[in-house]
Amino acid sequence: MDDIDLTALDRFACGFPHGIFDRLRAKAPVWWHPPTAHTPDGEGFWVLSRYADIVAAAADADTFSSRGGGNRSGGGTIIEDLPADWAAGVLLNMMDDPRHARVRRLLTPSVAPRTLRLIEEELRGRATAIVAAAIAKGECDFLLDLAAELPLQAVAQLLGVPQQDRHQLFAWANVALDYEDRELGEVTARTRQAVAETRAYGAQLLAAKRIEPAEDLMSLAANATIDGEPLSDMEQAMLFSLLIAAGSETxxxxxxxxxxxxxxxxDVWRRLREDRTLVDGAVEEMLRWASSTPYNRRTATRDHTLGGQRIRAGDKVTLWWASANRDAEVFTDPHRFDIERRPNPHLAFGRGGHFCLGSALARMEMRVVFTALLDQVGTAELTGPIEHTRSNKHTGVRHMPVRLTAVG
Ligand code: HEM
Structure with missing residues (x-):
């Protein structure tokens, strides 16, 4: 295992390193990752790579906290410790129950399938227009022209952000999340500025929603109370940043x-075009295949034994969803892309109390986009290499040059 360094981002520059995780699952499923030159805080961390261990840890939030543990002042769900004043314990995904459950309960109705059905028709119209525009271009960047657009338009609508501002928010989120010009744990002037501008935009939006609330998620967050108290200004502002990032990037x-x-x-493309009953299964397989959130971290709150290893209170523990999704104990022939995989109990949206709040929205967006593509595109081909995101936190692409040809 000496050559494994999951904090060296170059390892992720060509996509998720499945080979490394095949080895970890086989040889060291609960592995202590020693500190390396790239490791934030100069600290090692545990790496869970098997499905069963990850599910067990995700289900036990008392032992594996999203906020922190041991003697840490900060914590959170990425490898580097984030401070307690604006992240750990403040961001919804970095809180523990009972506060986490109460804030989450406020938001759940806004992203429930029943609510989303009300905007599905509109999203269909948006997707049809996005695909038509990409075809009209001849050659396009599938990521920027197509894949990014619907999630961005949808999250803007859901949060009550004016559509004309969405590209600015997208640009800030890109700078904040991308590791193009920095290493793990490093903050540059560019990232600091992007984070500050997103927060300032959010604060202004929230102030406006307090004066004139509408039927959107930010109006809800700005005016909701728990035990008679509004969410703190920081909780509200960070919720905005989280939803913009989580809602568009993944x-x-x-x-x-x-x-x-x-x-x-x-051949799979042709089958999908002929039989649309396969689309839902294809979306599930794409979610498993892409596993666009490769891991989340927890912090052990007490000493605990897992897979024969002694984890100590305060240790960082990483749950690699992307590895669980290729575990042969659960998925037959896991490195095969199979749109008819049944069952497909992937962990792309995580598991347990922090299970993705936007899963129904993400599934709907994917269904709507791929239906529009299958309706309008006859053939699709790459016209250049895919440029992957150099990150261990987001598996994805920066650019994907394609030619889409209209149905003949
Ligand atoms: C394919 C798309 C998506 C993927 C792969 C994904 C993945 C995930 C994962 C793995 C988690 C669990 C984090 C943890 O356990 O620490 C999560 C949580 C979350 N996601 Fe998503 N997500 C997606 C889309 C979305 C969308 C569209 C939204 C917003 C509208 C969203 C909002 C959230 C929020 C707010 C949480 C935190 C929930 C909590 O802590 O209770 N996600 N997501």
Whole structure:
């Protein structure tokens, strides 16, 4: 295992390193990753790679906290410790119950399938227009022109952000999430500025929603109370940043990597065009295949034994969803892209109390985008190499040059 360094981002520059995780699952499923030159905080961390261990840890939030544990002041769900004043314990995904459950309960109705059905028709119209525009271009960047657009338009609508501002938010989120010019744990002036501008935009939006609430998620967050108290200003602002990032980044990457899988398999593309009952299964397989959120971290709150290894209170523990999704104990022939895989209990949306709040929205967006593509596109081909995201936190693509040809 000496050559494995999951904090060296170059290892992720050509896509998720499945080979490394095949080895870890076989030889060291609960592995202590020693600190390396790239490791944030100069600290090692545990790496869980098998499905069963990951499910067990995700289900036990008392032992594996999303906020922190041991003597840490910060914590959170990425490898580097984030401070407690704006992230750990403040961001919804980095809180523990009972606060987490109460804030989550406020938001759940806004992203429930019943609510989403009300916007499905509109999203269909948007997707049809997005695909038509990409075809009209001849050659396009599938990521920017197509995959990014619907998730961005949808999240803007859901949060109550004016559509004309969505590209600015997208640009800030890109800078904040991309590791193009920095290493793990490193903050540059560019990232600091992008994070600050997103937060300032969010604060202004929230202030406006307090004065004039509408039927959107940010109006809800701005005016909701728990035990008679509003969410703190920081909780509200961070919720906005989280939803913009979570709502656009992951879904666009799943759409792009899903399309790349279909372009490589023209027979599957043809079958989907002929039989639309296969689309839902294809979306599930794309989610498993892409696993666009490769891992989330927890912090052990107490000493605990897992897979024969002694984990100590305060240790960082990483749950690699992308590895669980290729575990042969659960998925037959796991490195095969199979749109008819049944069952397909993938962990792309995580598991347990923090299970993705936007899963129904992401599934709907993917269904709507691929239906529009299958309706309008006859053939799709890559016209250049795919540029992958150099990150261990988001598996996805930066650019994907394609030619889409209209149905003949
Ligand atoms: C394909 C697309 C998506 C993927 C792969 C994905 C993945 C995930 C994963 C793995 C988690 C669990 C984090 C953890 O356990 O620490 C999560 C949580 C979350 N996701 Fe998603 N997500 C997607 C789309 C979305 C969308 C569209 C939204 C928003 C509208 C969203 C909002 C959230 C939120 C708010 C949480 C935190 C939930 C909580 O802590 O209770 N996600 N997502």
């Amino acid at each position: 879904t666009r990457n799943s759409i792009a990597l899903g399309m790349a899988a279909l372009i490589e398999r023209p």
